[in-house]
Amino acid sequence: MSPFIKKALTDIRLNRFLNLVTIFTISLSILVVSVFMLFFENAGRVIEAWNQGGRAMIYLKDSFTMDMLPELKNRINGLGNIHDLVFISKDEALDRLRKEMSSSNTFLKTLQGNPLPDAVEIKMTSYNSIEKVEAFAQKIKEIEIVEDVEYGQGWLGKFLKIFNLFKISGYAMCGLFFLVAMFITSNTVRLAFYSRKLEVEIMRLVGATETFIKAPFYVEGLLQGFLGGVLGLVILLATYLMISSGATQSLSPYIYFDIRFLSIKTIILIIFVSTFLGWFGCYLSLKQILR
Amino acid sequence: MNPDIKKNSIIRLFNVSKRYNGKFALKDINLDIEQGEFILISGPSGAGKSTLLKVLYLAERVSEGQILIDGMNLARISSSRLPLLRRRFGMVFQDFKLIPNRTVYENVALVLEAAGQKPDYIRKKVMQVLRTTDMDKKVKSFSPSLSGGEQQRVAVARALVGEPSIILADEPTGSLDAKSAQAVLDFIMEYHKKGATVLIASHNLHLLESTVRGRNIEITEGTIKRTATML
Numbered sequence: 001m002s003p004f005i006k007k008a009l010t011d012i013r014l015n016r017f018l019n020l021v022t023i024f025t026i027s028l029s030i031l032v033v034s035v036f037m038l039f040f041e042n043a044g045r046v047i048e049a050w051n052q053g054g055r056a057m058i059y060l061k062d063s064f065t066m067d068m069l070p071e072l073k074n075r076i077n078g079l080g081n082i083h084d085l086v087f088i089s090k091d092e093a094l095d096r097l098r099k100e101m102s103s104s105n106t107f108l109k110t111l112q113g114n115p116l117p118d119a120v121e122i123k124m125t126s127y128n129s130i131e132k133v134e135a136f137a138q139k140i141k142e143i144e145i146v147e148d149v150e151y152g153q154g155w156l157g158k159f160l161k162i163f164n165l166f167k168i169s170g171y172a173m174c175g176l177f178f179l180v181a182m183f184i185t186s187n188t189v190r191l192a193f194y195s196r197k198l199e200v201e202i203m204r205l206v207g208a209t210e211t212f213i214k215a216p217f218y219v220e221g222l223l224q225g226f227l228g229g230v231l232g233l234v235i236l237l238a239t240y241l242m243i244s245s246g247a248t249q250s251l252s253p254y255i256y257f258d259i260r261f262l263s264i265k266t267i268i269l270i271i272f273v274s275t276f277l278g279w280f281g282c283y284l285s286l287k288q289i290l291r
Numbered sequence: 292m293n294p295d296i297k298k299n300s301i302i303r304l305f306n307v308s309k310r311y312n313g314k315f316a317l318k319d320i321n322l323d324i325e326q327g328e329f330i331l332i333s334g335p336s337g338a339g340k341s342t343l344l345k346v347l348y349l350a351e352r353v354s355e356g357q358i359l360i361d362g363m364n365l366a367r368i369s370s371s372r373l374p375l376l377r378r379r380f381g382m383v384f385q386d387f388k389l390i391p392n393r394t395v396y397e398n399v400a401l402v403l404e405a406a407g408q409k410p411d412y413i414r415k416k417v418m419q420v421l422r423t424t425d426m427d428k429k430v431k432s433f434s435p436s437l438s439g440g441e442q443q444r445v446a447v448a449r450a451l452v453g454e455p456s457i458i459l460a461d462e463p464t465g466s467l468d469a470k471s472a473q474a475v476l477d478f479i480m481e482y483h484k485k486g487a488t489v490l491i492a493s494h495n496l497h498l499l500e501s502t503v504r505g506r507n508i509e510i511t512e513g514t515i516k517r518t519a520t521m522l
Binding site for chain 1: 348350370371374375376377378382388389390391392393401402404405406449453
């Protein structure tokens with residue numbers, strides 16, 4: 001083991017309370033950042049999934065008959081951007097509804113006839129913006145036999161607005177909490193340095209170079225940043241495992257994706273940034289002290 | 292040419308002065324020390340003995356004059372080369388200056404670690420020097436658990452482990468009883484016999500004058516008042 005790492009570990013052991021508080025505080029900062037990242041990644045996946053195969057339901061007028069279907073399909077396909085097209089008859093739709101609402105079957109039994117319209121479910125190819133989807137829906141609406149087009153315009157528009165708002169505030173919060181992590185490390189290194197002032201003075205007297213003196217502090221900063229990052233992610237993972245299965249199950253009738261944990265790439269990025277901040281906090285502190 | 296300047300001088304001071312807030316701690320010091328010489332710097336408290344040692348190992352920069360150590364002009368030494376200069380010295384202080392949360396072994400090994408020596412060499416050399424100073428049975432002890440005499444023996448071991456050419460000792464026996472003081476001086480003298488130059492700033496004239504052969508440089512109010520040969 002490198003003598004610098006050995007020395008840093010010894011120093012961490014000797015000042016374990018201060019170092020534990022530091023690592024824990026860094027981990028909380030990283031936890032907040034990671035929560036934002038988790039939200040962004042999952043929200044990003046929803047949008048991406050929608051962009052890569054957004055669904056829309058085309059509800060048809062009562063006057064629709066099956067012999068109109070080939071022409072309708074041709075006209076919809078003619079608009080382009082159609083990945084898949086499935087006709088759902090009113091009877092099939094009622095069957096589906098009965099299955100989905102099995103607990104409220106009494107209500108469905110009282111129905112006189114079938115109030116549901118015939119419909120066509122389409123899967124669209126990629127769209128970059130809600131405006132393009134709206135323009136596409138408008139073109140479908142112009143087909144005479146089409147009654148209405150439902151593509152989740154309400155929730156999608158709101159979701160995108162909230163997502164963008166969260167994104168901006170999320171970036172600001174991430175920056176803020178990264179700064180917090182950095183200043184905490186910087187402060188700990190400063191305290192560690194002052195508590196070892198005599199040691200540094202003696203090291204200089206016996207001919208130690210500045211690199212030899214500073215290296216253990218840098219290793220300590222790196223370790224604090226790394227361990228803080230790992231601990232923050234472990235807390236997030238534990239919380240995620242505790243609540244995600246329940247949340248996914250309760251939301252499954254409404255969403256067709258599962259809430260996933262951070263990707264390996266993001267995990268590595270968070271740990272790298274956290275470790276870097278540990279080092280940078282140390283650098284700032286030593287630069288000021290050893291000026 | 293100054294007749295006092297000798298051919299094999301290792302330390303030379305030319306008109307060295309050091310001022311603190313305008314007041315002279317050292318004034319116009321000229322000194323020439325030969326390799327292997329033993330120098331006792333004596334004088335009352337506040338005379339400038341410690342300051343003279345400090346300007347030699349560059350804990351303080353001189354206000355005026357020049358110092359040459361083994362041909363190196365201290366005024367021209369950059370901060371990056373300062374560690375190389377300090378490795379030429381072995382230093383002993385009255386307050387020992389040991390790192391309290393490191394063991395005896397670690398305190399002594401620090402010198403060689405700082406010099407980038409290999410672990411095997413460090414282990415061998417540290418144990419050797421600790422045996423010489425009779426501290427090899429306390430390698431795992433921490434300095435606060437040792438007596439003053441033992442701490443100073445560790446400090447001497449640390450000063451000697453890097454095999455420096457110059458030993459600077461500032462009141463090394465100042466806080467020790469007679470027996471411990473004699474032991475510490477004996478270790479330094481033993482090393483001096485191998486050819487090292489030794490400068491000791493001390494009040495303890497009686498002990499030193501009866502132990503060593505060398506020069507006594509008496510300093511008063513920052514100036515050299517008298518130089519005498521001992522024994």
